[in-house]
Structures are given as C-alpha cells and as structure tokens.
Amino acid sequence: MIIAIELKKKQVFTYKRSRYSCNFRADFAINIFSIIMEFDIIIVGGGIVGLATALKILEAEPTTKLLILEKESQLAAHQTGNNSGVIHSGLYYKPGSLKAINCRKGYDQLLAFCDAQQIDYELCGKIVVATEENQVPLMHNLYERGLQNGLEGMKILSADELKEYEPNVNGVAGIFVPQTGIIDYKEVCLKYADVITEKGGLIHLNEKVVDVKEHNGQCIIKSDKHEYRSKLFVNCAGLYSDKIARMTQPEVDLKIIPFRGEYYKLSEEKSALVKNLIYPVPDPNFPFLGVHFTRMIRGGVEAGPNAVLAFGRESYKKHQINMGELLEILSFKGFRKVASKFWKMGMGEMYRSFSKSAFTTALQALLPAVKQDDLVVGGAGIRAQACNKDGSLVDDFQIFETDRVVNVCNAPSPAATASLAIGETIANKALNKLKAKAL
Known part of the structure; x- marks a missing residue:
C-alpha cells in the first residue's frame, strides 16, 4: 500500500555508494489514515532494463501507478554497473533477431536521451x-x-x-x-531514475522480492519488508530472473x-x-x-x-x-x-x-x-x-508471459545499448495487458 500523506513540498531521498549518488524525487500527498500498497505495475530489478521499462511505461501512460523494487542499496549494482561501458553498433547479431533489431533502434534512442540529458559519451x-x-x-x-x-x-x-x-x-x-562508442551506463541509469521519479514513479531500494502470486485478478508481490498488490508484474531481475519467473510460471525450465x-x-x-x-x-x-x-x-x-x-x-x-x-x-x-x-x-x-x-x-x-x-x-x-535443458545457450532476448506477468529471462549484451528499445517492447506488452483487462 502507498502511504498517502499530504505535503506540499518535494521530498528528496539520496542513496550513496562509491562516487555515485542518486536523488529520487517524489511529491507525496500524505494522509496518515490512508495506507494503500496497490499499484498498476510493479517491476522487480533496478538495472538498466528495469529502469528503461519503467521510463517507457510512464512516457506512454503518465498516470500509471508504478513501483520498482530493487534488493540492493543502489541501482545498477550488478550487470549494468560492472560492464565495459561500450555503446554497441549492432555488428555481431543475427539479422532480424531481437538483439539486432533492438540494438539498432535502442542505439538511436540512447544517443538522443544522452544528448537531451547532457550525459557524456563518445x-x-x-x-x-x-x-x-x-x-x-x-x-x-x-x-x-x-x-x-x-x-x-x-x-x-x-x-x-x-x-x-x-x-x-x-x-x-x-x-x-x-x-x-563509450559511455558510463551507471550514469545513464541514475538519469533514468531521475526522470522516472519526476514522472511520479517510485523506487524502493533494499527490498528483495521473495514471492509472487497471481490471485483474484491481481499480482501479490511479497518482499522481505512488505506485501504489495498490482494489476501487472514485470520481472527484470537479471541474475535471478529465472527464479522469479518460476514463481508464476513453474514450467520455465531454463x-x-x-x-x-x-x-x-x-x-x-x-x-x-x-x-x-x-x-x-x-x-x-x-x-x-x-x-x-x-x-x-x-x-x-x-x-x-x-x-x-x-x-x-x-x-x-x-x-x-x-x-x-x-x-x-x-x-x-x-x-x-x-x-x-x-x-x-x-x-x-x-x-x-x-x-x-x-x-x-x-x-x-x-x-x-x-x-x-x-x-x-x-x-x-x-x-x-x-x-536451456538441452544444453543450448540462449543467444537472443527471452520473454515469458502470463495474463498479468511479463518475465524477461535473458537480456544479454547489447542490453545496455538497447535498453530503451527493449524497455519499449516490454512496456508495450505490459500496457496492452492492462488495457485488455480494463475492457
């Protein structure tokens, strides 16, 4: 449940680690008697794919009540924050594959975003x-x-x-x-987060998702701190995406x-x-x-x-x-x-x-x-x-779905370069599901 508290001023939360800090800004309407932990969409994973997905959802539907849950004390703590910082061109990928399509499309979107937000790249x-x-x-x-x-x-x-x-x-x-080219993807993530919170999205750090269930037309998401409900759940958990996916799709065998x-x-x-x-x-x-x-x-x-x-x-x-x-x-x-x-x-x-x-x-x-x-x-x-069980290493992006869940179970390089294109693909899937349920 979101705590609705009526305050006129803007709240600023700062999370720091190493030389990075991220300011998450959100306006709160606070009413201490109104405690609601219900959202339209909850995303697990504060890496570049999860953040890009949230950004694209809020760009398409600004009124979406959205929450990102991240188990670490900072964003981009794993794959995104420990890569070589290369902007990939799309050279290596099989023509027509999701990798190739999203890399080329995401490349253009990434550069446009960096230009607009004054993020250094070369x-x-x-x-x-x-x-x-x-x-x-x-x-x-x-x-x-x-x-x-x-x-x-x-x-x-x-x-x-x-x-x-x-x-x-x-x-x-x-x-x-x-x-x-070359870039600092952690800086990109922090800017994604700034834009997300400016658009009204929430980001909770230090919350590990431990269970996800679909029940009575809702998703029930339990973290190690709270229980949430949402109309839709998006799994961008990276290193743990298979474990999260099997909470709602036990048949996922990769x-x-x-x-x-x-x-x-x-x-x-x-x-x-x-x-x-x-x-x-x-x-x-x-x-x-x-x-x-x-x-x-x-x-x-x-x-x-x-x-x-x-x-x-x-x-x-x-x-x-x-x-x-x-x-x-x-x-x-x-x-x-x-x-x-x-x-x-x-x-x-x-x-x-x-x-x-x-x-x-x-x-x-x-x-x-x-x-x-x-x-x-x-x-x-x-x-x-x-x-896969047959011993094949999954080369392309892999997404599994139910009526109310989108599981992103393989988003390898060039996921950082392609993040906004991948995020747009996932956002469209999520929003189409919401619209279908509203009919």
Missing part, C-alpha cells in the same frame, strides 16, 4: 582484428552481417591500414566500425548460469598503446567476444574480460563460493551438456583466470607490446547467461 569507433589468415573469412562474414544490420561507413582494413587506427595492433586484416568476466587495466604509462577499442574476430560457436581492449569514458584502458563459470550468482571474486547456487548449476542437465561441449575452452578460460602470464599471452595476440608488468588487476562483472 563515438570513437573500434577495430575488429583478424590476427591469423584463417580468421579472415569469419571477419568478412561479420562485415556482411553489419551491412545487413544497417551499419554504414564500415571499412575493410589491410594490415597496414590497421596501423593507421591502432599503431600497436597485430593483425592481417580488420574492420573499422565507426558507430561504436536456468541462469553466471559467467564471471575478469578485467585487467593497462598501467597509466602504457594506456597510450591503445587509442580507442580493439576487438578480436569472435568465435561464432561461443557466446563471448574474447579478450579485447576498451578505452573508458572516465579515462584508462581495460583489458579483458575472460569468461569463467562463477561459483555463485554474485561471486565476483575467485574465492567466493555460494555452495547452494553452485550445486544448482552443476546438477542442471543443460549446464552439464554445455560443459561437455566447451570443456577445453572453459579450462583455458579458467587457466587464464589464475595465470596472469596466460592472460597476458592472450592479450598479446592483439597487442604484442603489452607486457605482464603493464597489467593492473581491475574489476569483474557477471553475465547472466540463460541455458
């Missing part, structure tokens, strides 16, 4: 490098895919032309992609497998080795892009990530083990099939996780001048990778 471009001759056909396939996805201004580069973009790179050929991506940073003295972004030609059989170099919007250069199984959904460090979650992963038939298929690659990634020398060797394929002493331990992020 379209610096990137090169994708074939380091060996046998990668050149894959590189050309990637170029054709980019053309099919509407990218303009790309260039096929010879070995000599690569040096014009990145003088220290090693490669036999490459692609220049001008649309790629599982989120957490993969940790670990980064190094180039020392300040060696950051000049990289002008912008340097990527390898990706392995088409593996859902990760391989180690690469990324200049950051706030300065410095990241090198990585690798991709190793995390021993828990929030195990950001090698020694962190959530035994219950690890046993869930290992007992899942789909994961065992994935492990049997990719065990060699997985062992190589794990070895690089514990061996700085091996990590350096992988980076030297792109940038031979990088030495082990040039690398400083950086951060880590965890990717929520959905896996």
Whole structure:
C-alpha cells in the first residue's frame, strides 16, 4: 500500500555508494489514515532494463501507478554497473533477431536521451582484428552481417591500414566500425531514475522480492519488508530472473548460469598503446567476444574480460563460493551438456583466470607490446547467461508471459545499448495487458 500523506513540498531521498549518488524525487500527498500498497505495475530489478521499462511505461501512460523494487542499496549494482561501458553498433547479431533489431533502434534512442540529458559519451569507433589468415573469412562474414544490420561507413582494413587506427595492433586484416562508442551506463541509469521519479514513479531500494502470486485478478508481490498488490508484474531481475519467473510460471525450465568476466587495466604509462577499442574476430560457436581492449569514458584502458563459470550468482571474486547456487548449476542437465561441449575452452578460460602470464599471452595476440608488468588487476562483472535443458545457450532476448506477468529471462549484451528499445517492447506488452483487462 502507498502511504498517502499530504505535503506540499518535494521530498528528496539520496542513496550513496562509491562516487555515485542518486536523488529520487517524489511529491507525496500524505494522509496518515490512508495506507494503500496497490499499484498498476510493479517491476522487480533496478538495472538498466528495469529502469528503461519503467521510463517507457510512464512516457506512454503518465498516470500509471508504478513501483520498482530493487534488493540492493543502489541501482545498477550488478550487470549494468560492472560492464565495459561500450555503446554497441549492432555488428555481431543475427539479422532480424531481437538483439539486432533492438540494438539498432535502442542505439538511436540512447544517443538522443544522452544528448537531451547532457550525459557524456563518445563515438570513437573500434577495430575488429583478424590476427591469423584463417580468421579472415569469419571477419568478412561479420562485415556482411553489419551491412545487413544497417551499419554504414564500415571499412575493410589491410594490415597496414590497421596501423593507421591502432599503431600497436597485430593483425592481417580488420574492420573499422565507426558507430561504436563509450559511455558510463551507471550514469545513464541514475538519469533514468531521475526522470522516472519526476514522472511520479517510485523506487524502493533494499527490498528483495521473495514471492509472487497471481490471485483474484491481481499480482501479490511479497518482499522481505512488505506485501504489495498490482494489476501487472514485470520481472527484470537479471541474475535471478529465472527464479522469479518460476514463481508464476513453474514450467520455465531454463536456468541462469553466471559467467564471471575478469578485467585487467593497462598501467597509466602504457594506456597510450591503445587509442580507442580493439576487438578480436569472435568465435561464432561461443557466446563471448574474447579478450579485447576498451578505452573508458572516465579515462584508462581495460583489458579483458575472460569468461569463467562463477561459483555463485554474485561471486565476483575467485574465492567466493555460494555452495547452494553452485550445486544448482552443476546438477542442471543443460549446464552439464554445455560443459561437455566447451570443456577445453572453459579450462583455458579458467587457466587464464589464475595465470596472469596466460592472460597476458592472450592479450598479446592483439597487442604484442603489452607486457605482464603493464597489467593492473581491475574489476569483474557477471553475465547472466540463460541455458536451456538441452544444453543450448540462449543467444537472443527471452520473454515469458502470463495474463498479468511479463518475465524477461535473458537480456544479454547489447542490453545496455538497447535498453530503451527493449524497455519499449516490454512496456508495450505490459500496457496492452492492462488495457485488455480494463475492457
């Protein structure tokens, strides 16, 4: 129930962590005798997809009574706040897929939003490098895919032309992609939150959803602090989206497998080795892009990530083990099939996780001048990778629905770039359901 209290002035709540703070502003009509915890739509998840969905709902229907529940003490605490800050162009994705469509559409919306809200970003471009001759056909396939996805201004580069973009790179050929950029997605999220609260939406931090039920034409959402009711529930819980989904759709049989991506940073003295972004030609059989170099919007250069199984959904460090979650992963038939298929690659990634020398060797394929002493331990992020029972890793966005629930169960990269387009898709689904129920 919302506490309706009659106050004329605007309330400001500030949540701080690290160097980030977020002001949530809301006008309250307070009446201490009126306590109502009922909403039109409740969204779980304060990452970039949940926030973008809320923003799009309120843009389309400003009178919607909307609440976001986030279990952490800050927004964008997991996938969104621990990624490399790249604005993706749409180069990699299968033409016609939700990834491709939403990336291109979301790219334009993101830049327009940042321009309107004065958020810093830079379209610096990137090169994708074939380091060996046998990668050149894959590189050309990637170029054709980019053309099919509407990218303009790309260039096929010879070995000599690569040096014009990145003088220290090693490669036999490459692609220049001008649309790629860099940004701070946490700053984007905080601005989304500002706009949401200005439009009357509410955001509750430190509230973990523990149960969701559909009952008598309503959704009953229990957190570890309160019980709420809503006409519609939207699950954007990221790393826990499968668990939340099974509260209302027990038949959902995919599982989120957490993969940790670990980064190094180039020392300040060696950051000049990289002008912008340097990527390898990706392995088409593996859902990760391989180690690469990324200049950051706030300065410095990241090198990585690798991709190793995390021993828990929030195990950001090698020694962190959530035994219950690890046993869930290992007992899942789909994961065992994935492990049997990719065990060699997985062992190589794990070895690089514990061996700085091996990590350096992988980076030297792109940038031979990088030495082990040039690398400083950086951060880590965890990717929520959905896996089916048959052992297939879900590559595209995945949404499951009931009459009153929308479960977003796979929103991998480029979800941050595509957030406003994905949010618009989810918002349309949610609002259409509300309208149907009102008829």
